Amino acid sequence: MSSMQKNTVNHPLGFFKKDNSIYESINNDDISFAASDNKSYISIPDYDPATHYIELTRSRYYETLITVRHHIKSVSDNYFYLLGAKNIDLFMMTPSISSPMGPGSDSEAIPINFGKLKTYLTDSSQFGFEPLLMNGIDKVYCYLPSMRGENPDKRHLNQFFHCEAEIKGSLDALIPIIEGYVKSLCEALTWMPSIVGGISREPQATRAALSRILAFDTFKRITLDEGIEILKKSEVPDLFTETQHGRDMTSRGELELLRILHIDTPLWVTSYDRDRVAFYQKPEPNNSDKVINADLLFPPLNGNSFGGEIVGSGQRQDSVEEMYESLKRQGIPAAPYEWYINLRRLSGYGITSGFGLGIERFIAWALCLEDIRDAIIYPRLKNVVTYP
DSSP states (O other): OOTOOOOOOOOOSSOOOOHHHHHHHHHHHHHHHHHSOOOOOOOOOOOOOOTTTHHHHHHHHHHHHHHHHHHHHHHHHHHHHHTTTOOOOOOOOEESSSSOTTTTTOOOOOEEEETTTEEEEESOOOHTTTTTTTTTEEEEEEEEEEEESSBBTTTBOOOOEEEEEEEEEEEEHHHHHHOOOOOOHHHHHHHHHHHHHHSSSSHHHHHHHHHHHHHHHHOOEEHHHHHHHHHHSSOOOOEEEEEEEEEEHHHHHHHHHHHHOOSSOEEEOOOOOOGGGGGBBBBETTTTEEEEEEOOOOOOOSSSSSOOOEEEEEEEEOHHHHHHHHHHHHHSSSSSGGHHHHHHTTTOOOOOEEEEEEHHHHHHHHHHHHHHGGGSSSSSTTOOOOOO
């Protein structure tokens, strides 16, 4: 698809189909909030890991954040229920991490010793989905924590919540499902105007962004190559990296690209370099050095608030030979993934595609927060003791 071209695929459910009981619950909470004595701008407590548990007992901010998070989860479950997806209870430990260290990884796994077993905390639930799609199920999803070991900052938590889904089919079939999910979350926030008015750092910016997204047919797309060519013309440093394994946009580059393009709705960036993404992403048929993937970038709603990549998605490798080749190209041992490769040899295997949306990232973006830590109730940060 060419630069900035629109995809005209309609969402299979429509954007406004909702469970009336969920709507009534959100509406009731918003009415209660509006009737309270403390309904104006709510300050965020300064984070102190030693006393954070005390703030949870008294802070109006956390009370309201709990309500927002509760409804985001209920709307998520309803969306995938209407889609016909099965919710999957998955593992929290795995010997096969989805982002192994290598040139295609920007995350660090967390190793643990479980008795005599050396294993890892789960960094993504994707690997648990794919076998299930061979057993008569078309769509699966989860809403679970993921754990990663890189140093935390304003964009990264060591434990965060992930809404992930996998479907039988191509990335083209998945994109409208992702867009519909994003719009469902945005719609849910429009049902709580009083709550948003109190908890968002810029309520008018939040309301305007939600309205723009809900009015938009489908999000624009641009390839990574097109994006980097645009960034090359900028005089701002550190917008992308380039190594023998390929190129990446930095977080700063994502934001600068959105600024240059004057984008005020999410933007898809597609066709990343093969050796700079996870080894299981499917190479493009006409260029084996590119993959069939798409990241969804969200423009910040004010100068300092959260923005950038919130959704990552891709089509999975369906070729044993391509899988081994990608592992070799990235210098990753095949042994922990032989079971995953073997799925492709089984009868009934078919192409799948999946995505993950960072819940805290979405909340931080929607509420104009500067620090993702303020979007979660219990931060878990590397080398920081937080009770409970």
